[in-house]
Amino acid sequence: MSEATKAVVKDVTTMASPVSLKFRARAGKDLSRFLRGMKERRIVGRVCPSCNYVYVPPRGACPTCGCPMGDERVLPETGTITTFCIVNIPFEGQKLKPPYVCASVLLDGADVALFHLVGGCDVNEVRMGMRVRAEWVDEADAELSLETIRYFVPTGEPDRPLAQIREHI
């Protein structure tokens, strides 16, 4: 590089090296059935034939027993918030405008909590033990996705005592 060029060209310290990759994602057998249920606005869990725990969303195998899942079980739309956080921070790819609430929701009859959003109330009203129900998107907008549940909203029932949810955080 000539002295004249050096005078106008700064040292190279970084270079952009963009990478773009495309993948085909596969939902698998069990999750596919759950997602088809979502499109019909139904919550379809699965029962482990060995430990009898009810999983939702169902997984390809029972993490407790390591065996394939058993029968389907349609679950009610109601449940209890076991714990939550209020997201105040904006970040790339975020779909909702902060503040919003992310919560673990233990559906009635399920043995694992579902991580989802809470809406329909002020973020500061959300409590551990609060009773909620699924608020669905319109039938026409139902997708093969958990996003077919728009969020969970308070039912107004009395809270469940903390002692009852302690094991389901």
Place this chain on the structure above:
Amino acid sequence: MSTFNTSREEIAIVSFVELSPAEASQLDEIETIQTIVSRATDGAGIARDRIGFTVSGSCDMLVGRPFSWIMAMDGAGVSKPIEESHVEMDGAWALYEAWVRLQHGDIDAALIYCFGANAAEDLMQVLALQLDPYYLAPTGINAAEVAALQASAMLASGATERQFAEVAVRAGLAVSVEAALAEPYLHRPLRASDLPRFSDGAAAMVIARGDYARSVCARPAWIQSMAHIADGHSLGARDLSKSPSLEKAARLAGVGAKATQIVEVHAPFGPQEVIALEALKQAGLSADAKVNPSGGTRAAQSVMVAGLAAIGRAASAIHRGEASRTVGHASSGPALQHNLIAVLEERS
């Protein structure tokens, strides 16, 4: 100055299963792991509570999301905490970690599993991300083109395209040498029959010590030794027509100490098999050893699985009583950069 000692404990491969590409393509990662792990343990009469260590191999870049192996682990049934590890490498290196762990003599058995997803639209482009990110990857060269550079270097140092074609026939990727040579070049001097056919896949293995190995397996495949060595990375700084790392690993593992009947080689590109066999011969591999009697892994290549599969198949030949000494080879990286050797034996 440097030290490389081999096995102090009696350790054997007692169980090995792989999933067919057709079956693997129907399952997600959790279902895949559930299937192979239960076949390799329960299916082989191995009690889960005798397994003291579990280790898996996989690569997020094949699946397209970070931490892909964490969900997959659900298939192994681990609500009670286990001693566990994961390598972002071919399952063959997971086997190596398990083999090292069993050397301590305090646990009886270890479970190894691995999975590879053929989910990328262009896997040759994904594999190119293994290259030096500053000097090589930005050139846009893909993995097949790197292999073509290597094949060219081989031709320049005396190899022939006929040799490549013979490898293609052995792998079931061409009906005859003439047919292979009649194919057009895809990445000169590579033809379609020199390239791997990528597939979904998964494999699981159980290794065990001494008496426990004998109690669960009629003919355990004893791991006489294992060794792995990497070459340098920079393509310009290597003689691509040779594999010094494979030759060194094979010497350290004692490949030439006794006659070997079967060798299962994991070379993703056909010409690399020629290099691998030459390196193994330099290290004393029997000239009459059968090469890839299983058909090899190139016709259905599941990345991160194929290396463990080659070793597993070498073990299965002993399990079935078809051989008393076999060698399994696994490789990794651009232009066969990293190589692992397992020497397996039957013992009375």
Place this chain on the structure above:
Amino acid sequence: MKQRCAVLGIGQTHHAAKRGDLSMSGLVREAALRALDDAGMTFDEIDAVVMGKAPDFFEGVMTPELYLADALGAAGKPVFRVHTAGSVGGSTAIFATHLVTSGIHKRVLTLAWEKQSESNAMWALSPKYPFSPPTTAGAGGYFAPFVRAYIEFTGAPEHIGWQVAYKDRIHALKNPYAHLQMPEITIDMVKNSPVLWDPIRYLETCPSSDGAGAMILVSEDVAEASGKKVAWVHGTANRTEAILYPRRNQVLPQAGSDCAKALYKEAGITDPKREIDTAEIYVPFAWFEPMWLENIGLADANDGWKMVDSGDTMLGGRQPINPSGGVLSSNPIGASGMLRFLEAAHQVRGTAGEHQVEGAKKALGHAYGGGSQYFAMWIVGAEKP
């Protein structure tokens, strides 16, 4: 049977939000060369290299141990890559230890690193992957609900989080390698910082760093022949559990307490509260300090926050926790576990410098990863085990 293993060399980079002066190769070499120099060795004497780091998506390099073999003098040697999420730095050191304790190698270079500035970590962690719930809220959003549960169930006052955050930044001022250097830090600053993931405040979270840590692990004969002060490995343990199963305790995971129990058994420790002089534990959010103290038995159930409140965990306190400033002051993700392990080794060698815990004879290194499901720990001592 099992051979003894010692830490002969320790090295780390100066951690920073962006080490724009170094490539990835340069970053790992800075740590490796310092560790070799500390051990009085060169790359030629190393038998094997064991590398760890978090997802390849962070830098966009797949299986980077292959490309980095050149920078680490590893051509012609075994190179290994471990990946167990956030615990990887610990798991990597444990496998490297096993290479020595199994008698296979005598001199192993182990190293863990992350160069987060080369990519966008938030993007790498949250790709547009179908089927997943719409609630991805980053690591803080994942862990904040468990912090809330801890506070709810123990009745801990909110100033505990502020106090841990303040303490680790004060400790970092004594560690020239730490990323965050905040001489102006006060408890009020933490208290007044914005709530990002309620109940977690901005200054209660870790930074995002470029950095690497390295150690030279050697066999007993090599350690003795060196004539140097070494840290002896008294025990290692790792435990893993699934991310979600019924009645899983994500606040105090069983994998963490099982791991600690196995560790103490191997290291011959019966009273960890008294026998361990100091611990470096993986605390990316301030509230994880009291949680992990309870989980690994350094505090009784529900009492972790009281131990923090009493000042016991400050340098000069009864059992200083994270005298280096911890993950709250430097977080090159894949390296963070290795830094915990090597800082523990520094303490028992007496080479920690300004953040030395006086007279430390036994120290614990701890790392965790995934959804609080991967745990890796070790105990090192000034004397042979």
